[in-house]
Amino acid sequence: MASEQQLPVVKGARVLMVGAGGIGCELLKTLALSGFEDIHIVDMDTIEVSNLNRQFLFRQHHVGQSKAKVARDAVLKFRPHISITPHHANVKSPEFNVDFFKQFNVVLNGLDNLDARRHVNRLCLAAEVPLVESGTTGFLGQVTVHVKGKTECYECQPKPAPKTYPVCTITSTPSKFVHCIVWAKELLFAKLFGDKNQDNDLNARSSHSDSSTDPIEDIFERRLDEDPEQYGRKIYDHVFGYNIESALANKETWKNRNMPKPIYSRDVLLNSSSQQNGVFNDFRTDSSVVSAMTSLGLKNSQEIWSLVDNTRVFLESLKLFMEKREKDIGNLVFDKDDQLAVEFVTAAANIRASSFGIPPHSLFEAKGIAGNIVHAVATTNAIIAGLIVIEAIKVLQNDARNYRMTYCVEHPLRKMLLMPVEPFERSKSCYVCSETALLLEVNIHKTKLKDFIEKIVKRKLGMNCPMVMQGSTLIYEEGDDLEDDVAGSYALNVEKVFAQLPAPITSGTILMVEDLQQELSCNINVKHRDVFDEEKEHDQMVLTGWTPAPPAEDGVGATNGGEAAADVREPDEVATAPERSAVVVGNKRKLSEISADSSVQRENENDGVSCKEMPAEVVDDGEDDLVMLDDGAWEVGKKPRSSLQ
Ligand SMILES: Nc1ncnc2c1ncn2[C@@H]1O[C@H](COP(=O)(O)OP(=O)(O)OP(=O)(O)O)[C@@H](O)[C@H]1O
Ligand SMILES: [Zn+2]
Numbered sequence: 001m002a003s004e005q006q007l008p009v010v011k012g013a014r015v016l017m018v019g020a021g022g023i024g025c026e027l028l029k030t031l032a033l034s035g036f037e038d039i040h041i042v043d044m045d046t047i048e049v050s051n052l053n054r055q056f057l058f059r060q061h062h063v064g065q066s067k068a069k070v071a072r073d074a075v076l077k078f079r080p081h082i083s084i085t086p087h088h089a090n091v092k093s094p095e096f097n098v099d100f101f102k103q104f105n106v107v108l109n110g111l112d113n114l115d116a117r118r119h120v121n122r123l124c125l126a127a128e129v130p131l132v133e134s135g136t137t138g139f140l141g142q143v144t145v146h147v148k149g150k151t152e153c154y155e156c157q158p159k160p161a162p163k164t165y166p167v168c169t170i171t172s173t174p175s176k177f178v179h180c181i182v183w184a185k186e187l188l189f190a191k192l193f194g195d196k197n198q199d200n201d202l203n204a205r206s207s208h209s210d211s212s213t214d215p216i217e218d219i220f221e222r223r224l225d226e227d228p229e230q231y232g233r234k235i236y237d238h239v240f241g242y243n244i245e246s247a248l249a250n251k252e253t254w255k256n257r258n259m260p261k262p263i264y265s266r267d268v269l270l271n272s273s274s275q276q277n278g279v280f281n282d283f284r285t286d287s288s289v290v291s292a293m294t295s296l297g298l299k300n301s302q303e304i305w306s307l308v309d310n311t312r313v314f315l316e317s318l319k320l321f322m323e324k325r326e327k328d329i330g331n332l333v334f335d336k337d338d339q340l341a342v343e344f345v346t347a348a349a350n351i352r353a354s355s356f357g358i359p360p361h362s363l364f365e366a367k368g369i370a371g372n373i374v375h376a377v378a379t380t381n382a383i384i385a386g387l388i389v390i391e392a393i394k395v396l397q398n399d400a401r402n403y404r405m406t407y408c409v410e411h412p413l414r415k416m417l418l419m420p421v422e423p424f425e426r427s428k429s430c431y432v433c434s435e436t437a438l439l440l441e442v443n444i445h446k447t448k449l450k451d452f453i454e455k456i457v458k459r460k461l462g463m464n465c466p467m468v469m470q471g472s473t474l475i476y477e478e479g480d481d482l483e484d485d486v487a488g489s490y491a492l493n494v495e496k497v498f499a500q501l502p503a504p505i506t507s508g509t510i511l512m513v514e515d516l517q518q519e520l521s522c523n524i525n526v527k528h529r530d531v532f533d534e535e536k537e538h539d540q541m542v543l544t545g546w547t548p549a550p551p552a553e554d555g556v557g558a559t560n561g562g563e564a565a566a567d568v569r570e571p572d573e574v575a576t577a578p579e580r581s582a583v584v585v586g587n588k589r590k591l592s593e594i595s596a597d598s599s600v601q602r603e604n605e606n607d608g609v610s611c612k613e614m615p616a617e618v619v620d621d622g623e624d625d626l627v628m629l630d631d632g633a634w635e636v637g638k639k640p641r642s643s644l645q
Helices: 007-012 022-034 067-078 098-102 114-127 167-171 177-193 228-248 265-269 273-283 292-296 307-324 339-355 363-370 378-396 449-460 484-494 571-575 631-635
Strands: 014-018 038-043 083-088 106-109 131-137 140-146 164-166 405-413 416-421 438-442 466-470 473-477 510-515 520-528 541-544 613-615
Touching: 007 378, 014 022, 022 038, 022 067, 022 131, 022 378, 038 067, 067 083, 098 114, 106 114, 106 378, 114 131, 131 378, 140 378, 164 167, 164 177, 167 177, 177 307, 177 339, 177 363, 228 265, 228 307, 228 339, 265 307, 292 307, 292 339, 307 339, 339 363, 378 405, 438 449, 449 466, 449 473, 449 484, 449 541, 473 484
Parallel strands: 014 038, 014 106, 038 083, 106 131, 438 520
Antiparallel strands: 131 140, 140 405, 164 613, 405 416, 438 541, 466 473, 466 510, 510 520
16 A cells, blocks of 8 residues: 555546557556555557466456456455446557547556557557556566656667568578478468468579579469368478478588478378378367367377378368468468467478477477467566656656666566666657658669558558648548549559659658657658668668667567567668667666677577578567666666665
8 A cells, every 4th residue: 555645646647658568467466555646557458378377367257358347346345435446448549649648647567569569559658647567477577667857768778679580591491490480481381371472582492493584473372273181291291392402402401500401281291191080080179279289189289290180280281271261361471469379380390490400399388489478477577667667656746756677577687686776767759759851762763652651651661541641732631531533543542653652752851750640750861872781671661760679689678478470670770770889877777788798699400501580479578678687788887876765
């Protein structure tokens, strides 16, 4: 319970809590027990069985119900007189606009993704409501305070980017199981089930013909009359057999490496298919979840499958996608909660691993690697929730001198597990809170408006519903209420390259991009450039004027909950990430300054062969701002003042 002196502000405060998951459940309980009486909760999710081990307000019979509502009911049982208002919705929906945010004295985030965090940060800035932000990954966690005019905003600090792997390691010379997972997920799965128009490095290695002019898509394209089983075997033999044989032809590559062995389905399944068909049928169940494991009678996800089992799972899952999930094909992105996708990726990764002499893994392990799952620690969530409430009370008391960013570390540093740091001032280069103009280098004759909107405005700048203006001309906007002719002209615009737009964008043009919901606008100065580095400037566009993220290290980066969901950063961001040193400014330390050396981590095992970097999506979502703490860093300068009495 808050102290007598704190109680009046606590009782009088209206608090918005975003996220009712691992941190959120702890937070709601702690808020209620500390004396808070007016709490709103926004959470878009329903309860899943996998939440029950740590989201203690939920029980088995709540599975499928709204987290926000069930959390409210659970807390009202022991604090019946307080007001808790649940909103089962996405915090990015238009109803949660600046006016909605303005009614709160403080906003507390218990989210698990960068997108939503950035969105809430912008609304808090626009509504001038303080934000207490948080995240956990296993034993690591942090709570940060963001108050407009007093501290940096959530986006002032670059976030760690996911680890990337050189494309040639993934496509040609894997040496670790994670390389096989990235190949299975980012290349093969994406090629078979994702957007066909996307670049995919399997293209370059997919032709049976030696002639480079042959259409390379053919092998993956399923003919109308093609039997799913036959198609599956064709893909299998191509990617595990033919492609490996082709790779072996390049003797230089294998001079200092173990040569992989080609694997063909007929050799693996020799004499076993007719017998196995019977087994498949015996185990088939009516389960609503489409699963190759169920079809094949494989029950234990912790078991390591043999090459024969992996081959069967590969073929069966591919067949099930074609027979039972046909409508999804073409739109799928790997999702760790999609059982069939996990089965396919596990089997494909294991077969590739077998070819390269890498030990296979169980589905449980493969799912963890592919889905960035870091097992959540309930105690970390509880500690972080307590720290959020401590900071929230300081914010409500306007006690700016004592605001602290607190980092929860796994091993004691100077005998401390909680490292409190004074908040930094806002960054002058932050386009979100400092109105900094940005610079976009682009080839105006090659880049289409749609690429700029998707890759720069939405992905890099995190805008949700953007509009783009050139001088006083609106060249693009989004919304359901657009007139048909207006929507039609935007649809034509997006397909045009910059220089061919009705009001051409040329070198020197200043574009204004704006998101009305986020009340965020920024100016982008366009500069034409002819040539881009294929490896480092993959998008053929370079945005500067803000600090790109440093790359993450293994196991780094906090999320709230059991996984670090994927937030793919671009290779160019990673490659241009600045090196930071462990500098201490008074007792204020920037997060990046207490990080381990964040210079670019490349895992290039290709003997100096130049390779593009590939987002691995296996380490961090870049969603939170926790970076690996380096023991030595704390030895430099003064010890941070503690705010935690
Ligand atoms: N845009 C959003 N709007 C509202 N709620 C969100 C949004 N994004 C994430 N959340 C909520 O934030 C919570 C994060 O909690 P947590 O990290 O424990 O994840 P989880 O989904 O419960 O667990 P897991 O990812 O391990 O299955 C979730 O309940 C999720 O619904
Ligand atoms: Zn900022």
